[in-house]
Amino acid sequence: MAPRKDIDYMDGESDSDVDVIDDSGDRGKKGKGKAIDRRKKDKGKGKSSEQPYAWEASYTRSWDTVQEDEAGSLTSAVADLVARGRRRRLLAPANAIRRTIIRHLIIILDLSASMLDRDMRPTRFGLTLEYAREFIVEWFDQNPLGQIGLVGMRAGLGERLSEMSGNPQDVLKALSERHKLEPAGEPSLQNAIDMARTSMSHLPTHSSREILIIFGSLTTVDPGNIHDTLDACIRDRIRVSVVALAAEMKICREFCDKTGGQFGVAMNEGHFKDLLFELIPPPAQRALSRAAGAGATNLAADLMMMGFPVRLPDTSPPTLCVCHSELKSEGFLCPRCSAKVCDVPTDCDICGLMIVSSPHLARSYHHLFPVKPYQAVTTLDDTSTPAKSCHACARSFPEAAATNVATTEGLSPLGRYRCPDCHHDFCTDCDVFVHDVVHCCPGCGK
Amino acid sequence: MDKPSHISVILDLSPSQWHLSSLPENPHPLSLRSFLSQLLAFLNLHIASKHENTLAVFGAFPSKSVMLYSSTDPEADNTENVNPNMYHPFQVVDSRVVTRIEEELESLDQSEEEAPIGLVGALTKALCYINRIIHPSASQSSGTTSEDPTTLPDPRILVLSVSPDLSTSYIPIMNSIFSAQKLKVVIDVCKVYGPDTVFLEQAAHLTGGSYIYLDRRDALLQHLIMSHMPSPALRKLMTVPTQDKIDFRAACFCHKNIVDIGFVCSVCLSIFCAPVPVCSTCRTKFPIKTLQRLNASRPPGLKPANGALKTAPSTPHTRGPSTPR
Ligand SMILES: [Zn+2]
Ligand SMILES: [Zn+2]
Ligand SMILES: [Zn+2]
Ligand SMILES: [Zn+2]
Ligand SMILES: [Zn+2]
Ligand SMILES: [Zn+2]
Numbered sequence A: 001m002a003p004r005k006d007i008d009y010m011d012g013e014s015d016s017d018v019d020v021i022d023d024s025g026d027r028g029k030k031g032k033g034k035a036i037d038r039r040k041k042d043k044g045k046g047k048s049s050e051q052p053y054a055w056e057a058s059y060t061r062s063w064d065t066v067q068e069d070e071a072g073s074l075t076s077a078v079a080d081l082v083a084r085g086r087r088r089r090l091l092a093p094a095n096a097i098r099r100t101i102i103r104h105l106i107i108i109l110d111l112s113a114s115m116l117d118r119d120m121r122p123t124r125f126g127l128t129l130e131y132a133r134e135f136i137v138e139w140f141d142q143n144p145l146g147q148i149g150l151v152g153m154r155a156g157l158g159e160r161l162s163e164m165s166g167n168p169q170d171v172l173k174a175l176s177e178r179h180k181l182e183p184a185g186e187p188s189l190q191n192a193i194d195m196a197r198t199s200m201s202h203l204p205t206h207s208s209r210e211i212l213i214i215f216g217s218l219t220t221v222d223p224g225n226i227h228d229t230l231d232a233c234i235r236d237r238i239r240v241s242v243v244a245l246a247a248e249m250k251i252c253r254e255f256c257d258k259t260g261g262q263f264g265v266a267m268n269e270g271h272f273k274d275l276l277f278e279l280i281p282p283p284a285q286r287a288l289s290r291a292a293g294a295g296a297t298n299l300a301a302d303l304m305m306m307g308f309p310v311r312l313p314d315t316s317p318p319t320l321c322v323c324h325s326e327l328k329s330e331g332f333l334c335p336r337c338s339a340k341v342c343d344v345p346t347d348c349d350i351c352g353l354m355i356v357s358s359p360h361l362a363r364s365y366h367h368l369f370p371v372k373p374y375q376a377v378t379t380l381d382d383t384s385t386p387a388k389s390c391h392a393c394a395r396s397f398p399e400a401a402a403t404n405v406a407t408t409e410g411l412s413p414l415g416r417y418r419c420p421d422c423h424h425d426f427c428t429d430c431d432v433f434v435h436d437v438v439h440c441c442p443g444c445g446k
Numbered sequence B: 001m002d003k004p005s006h007i008s009v010i011l012d013l014s015p016s017q018w019h020l021s022s023l024p025e026n027p028h029p030l031s032l033r034s035f036l037s038q039l040l041a042f043l044n045l046h047i048a049s050k051h052e053n054t055l056a057v058f059g060a061f062p063s064k065s066v067m068l069y070s071s072t073d074p075e076a077d078n079t080e081n082v083n084p085n086m087y088h089p090f091q092v093v094d095s096r097v098v099t100r101i102e103e104e105l106e107s108l109d110q111s112e113e114e115a116p117i118g119l120v121g122a123l124t125k126a127l128c129y130i131n132r133i134i135h136p137s138a139s140q141s142s143g144t145t146s147e148d149p150t151t152l153p154d155p156r157i158l159v160l161s162v163s164p165d166l167s168t169s170y171i172p173i174m175n176s177i178f179s180a181q182k183l184k185v186v187i188d189v190c191k192v193y194g195p196d197t198v199f200l201e202q203a204a205h206l207t208g209g210s211y212i213y214l215d216r217r218d219a220l221l222q223h224l225i226m227s228h229m230p231s232p233a234l235r236k237l238m239t240v241p242t243q244d245k246i247d248f249r250a251a252c253f254c255h256k257n258i259v260d261i262g263f264v265c266s267v268c269l270s271i272f273c274a275p276v277p278v279c280s281t282c283r284t285k286f287p288i289k290t291l292q293r294l295n296a297s298r299p300p301g302l303k304p305a306n307g308a309l310k311t312a313p314s315t316p317h318t319r320g321p322s323t324p325r
Helices: A002-010 A027-039 A043-048 A075-091 A124-142 A168-176 A189-199 A226-235 A250-259 A269-277 A358-362 A428-438 B015-022 B032-049 B088-107 B110-114 B119-134 B167-183 B198-207 B217-228 B288-297 B306-311
Strands: A097-099 A103-110 A147-154 A157-165 A208-215 A238-244 A263-265 A284-286 A303-307 A310-312 A331-333 B005-012 B054-061 B064-070 B154-161 B186-191 B211-213 B261-265
Touching: A103 A124, A103 A157, A103 A189, A124 A147, A124 A168, A124 A269, A147 A168, A147 A189, A157 A168, A157 A189, A189 A208, A189 A226, A189 A238, A189 A250, A208 A250, A226 A238, A226 A250, A238 A250, A238 A269, A250 A263, A303 B288, A358 B167, A358 B198, A428 B119, A428 B167, B005 B032, B005 B119, B015 B032, B015 B110, B032 B054, B032 B088, B032 B217, B054 B088, B054 B119, B064 B088, B064 B119, B119 B154, B119 B167, B154 B198, B167 B186, B167 B198, B186 B198, B186 B217, B198 B211, B211 B217
Parallel strands: A103 A147, A103 A208, A208 A238, A238 A263, B005 B054, B005 B154, B154 B186, B186 B211
Antiparallel strands: A097 A284, A147 A157, A303 B261, A310 A331, B054 B064
16 A cells, blocks of 8 residues: 555646746746756756856846846736746646645754855745745645644754644744744754654544655754664655755655655745745645556545534523533534534534534635636637627727737737636636636636 | 725526515515615615725626626716716616616526526626736736726625525535635625525625625615625724624535535545445545444434444544643
């Protein structure tokens, strides 16, 4: 079981939902760098020749690198970004992808003295905290049933910064107490990973276990053989991903390769963020196309009984809750035994039913039923009565084809994008909005 | 009221439901015509209360949805029958909304009238429209929305519903709710006729709007003005009626039943109303042992079978702030 699943994880090459927006340098080259990155091949060599590391560059500012076109406008640059987003969607595999949606992640932060380095502005430490906060918010947004814990590496020890929690505020609070996180000493990968591993050992089998290490050092001070820790991670099916801020370390890459995680060295601030945010979408488990009855033996999958409660208003008469025995007005009623609990998701203290609010589950359904990509309309000759305005927002379409963007692949010169199912036309903005936010075609209503 | 506000009104225009609503057996019969006259007064009030206020009206007809009016896309006015005694914007709104509704209702034939209404389409169109007016994009160089961000209106959606829940639209409605949250759009719901709808209750709750079940339907206009007129910012200062309890039930994927206890696939979180051997969404096969255990624990007794206790496979010790510390 274990090895097969690991391979599934590694398949997830093209599943990143994260935009590859580069803040610096040549777009074409950067795209290539990314691809190599994902494929985890020859990466060190390929990359260094293409883009300077942050400490090599004299100074870079993203706004310097946005190119104006001959007419002095930024529209072509923007259009290019949009076009790339569209192409990415069209390339994404349309067939069933299974994702491990109940995720458990422990973020290991390097809090050693090397994080005080100033090659990233303001410091590696400051930037890491800032990005970690953004990462956590976005992660919970996309993985509503997931949980995150925090572990720090400082002075040769692993420190538990926050327990596993499903509430983003709990996790963010641990990061907000900056004075408690001041970097010092040497890091110990082994201690920190072991700490993370043991805190995930009790988790149910159908959830994912992941570790993300943000590593700024080039050394690790370990009490024992770190390869034993690696073996233990493989045995526990923990997926380890590393974002290195300094350079590649062999042991880090080995951890990622052998556990099915992703490894990347951040070249600059923007790339650091890209690497982190690539880890946000749930890792795909390819629909098991391989023969040998693979699906039948997928022990990790399970059917869970869940209850959807009724929430009592703040104005209802106070009653005792079963979890704290406190008098309260508000609360949730267990649908099976009608006990009142304070908060969901939780297990009913009386009958043991898992109580979740259905919107929690529904937040991830757009992964399951994505909207089909709209096709760019290149000519109206074959349409008998073309719609005058966008079917969703009623913005009128331009009368004539724009000439300057006509050559870009995946972009409609008429600004029209057509749903393959309901054959209604939508404008550029609605196309992006429908696919990225609403996840439901306004024409089909499905 | 320093900021202008935008309301996208979604009208549930199911002919069969409005027919039921107007029957004299009801305690307070309300016909579509008298509903519209009260609604138009409310719309006029919204436009008149601040010059920059904007309005869009969407109609959810049986199996389709239509934008009836929007204040940013003035179509060519038919100026022949201008009533000099009426404030012109009022007249434009009133005549446009009423004529469009009449046109659409007329074009329905008998067989279509029973079809469920296109609420999802209307909701997503309203969201796309709001997205357009609050993010006047650079790629679109039309001059109509070239306002600076401080004068962009506070958007909200008001749903006037008469139809019962359509359980097949559970997922799209949930998706619309989450996009409304992302856009910071408040969804208000006024249930004019029919049973409470679980999904719209959740929509109002999750977006911070208010859900009102209209008991006295002869007081529709008063309800609209008192509880849906104040902008969400003002509601912090005023007491507006709120809903009492919120039902978090979901619809199962297999029969579209609304369930309070469901069986959830751990891979894709699809909900089923009964234990199934294979997930119909992601084709995962479930272990036979689980099925036997779940089936054994299913008949709801006073005390659940032992298996049920083991069934809930979650992580009670770390989940959420509810555990005692
Ligand atoms: Zn309690
Ligand atoms: Zn219970
Ligand atoms: Zn549009
Ligand atoms: Zn469509
Ligand atoms: Zn069912
Ligand atoms: Zn499934």
